[in-house]
Amino acid sequence: MAKTRHLLGISGGKDSAALAIYLNDKYPQFDFEYYFCDTGKELDETYQLINNLESYLGKSIKKLENPDIDSTGDNPFDFYYKSFRGYLPSPQARWCTALMKLKPFENFVNGDDAVSYVGIRGDEEREGYISKEANIQSIFPFRKNIWSSDVMTKVFQPENFEMVIDYFQSYYSGNDLDKLVDIFNEPISFDKNHKNEAEKILKRKANSSLDLGIARFNRGVFDFLKTTKYPLAKEIDYVLLENEDVLVRDDIFRILRESGVGVPEYYEKVEFEVDGQKGEYARSRSGCYFCFFQQKIEWVWLYEQHPDLFKKAMAYESEDDLFTWIPNETLKELIQPERIKQIKLGHINRTNKTKTKSSPYLLDILEGTERDGCNTCFL
Structure with missing residues (x-):
């Protein structure tokens, strides 16, 4: 059985850099693969940050390249800019994201089972990148809830209730188990016409469950994942299940400065x-x-x-x-x-x-x- 890969993308931003430092220091047992999608239009400070990180981590950060582009002599942005005949990317047409970030990343994964570590902080409300590919699973170590929304959707699907609660009974009992059952029993519809409402309820369910104990909630979710095709289903154990750290912006700047890597x-x-x-x-x-x-x-x-x-x-x-x-x-x-x-x-x-x-x-x-x-x- 092929080994699950653990991947961490370095964007040149503060959060991904701090995440690499944090995980390297706290979980040295991980064999992380670091990568960088170079658009050819980055600030010099971005490349300096990557150099500093490589020195600190003692490991190279792989620059993801496209052989078809390399043969033209263009950088990635100019290659695609010409392909789109001068049509600039925009919030409505993010060809830059799709072609210069997501495509190289998924080519890099190449169908392997992979866990992608994303630096969304504990003080942010947004959801990070979640691949549509079943072999790529996203984890968010800086948040109280390390799991992606697609995992939470499966956990709180009403039809999965009995199976999921059965797993959670290994970690909850008495009043806490009753509270957990009440949380799971809150009505939720995943009908596409009620998407926004479902997202609010899903977040509330997850947060309320985590308030009863982060580590044991994580262990219940992990046991349930064993019944799925997620990459972590292959793992016997997973050390981040016990991690209760929640990191916010001040923590990010502190990590970068104290490590010597520095803030861009x-x-x-x-x-x-x-x-x-x-x-x-x-x-x-x-x-x-x-x-x-x-x-x-x-x-x-x-x-x-x-x-x-x-x-x-x-x-x-x-x-x-x-x-x-x-x-x-x-x-x-x-x-x-x-x-x-x-x-x-x-x-x-x-x-x-x-x-x-x-x-x-x-x-x-x-x-x-x-x-x-x-x-x-x-x-």
């Missing part, structure tokens, strides 16, 4: 002044420097901190075809002095309204867009 410079806030008012900006994400999920203040950051890259981003736009990175606004229009002033003042006002004394990170202000976008790019 683009996360560090930079001061600016406009109309006598002082503000700060930074970048909220890893990934391509021209990512269309950026806030407009981040585009201004790119223009002022990396003018050469901003100029290259402008060159991809076509005003005649309405192919622009930002809907209804070209980068040429965005960098007009009055427009930059307007964007900066708006950012200062939003920051003053939402900034809290509990966190020193500007990223807390930018987190709205940090949670948007491609989960495989920005972890």
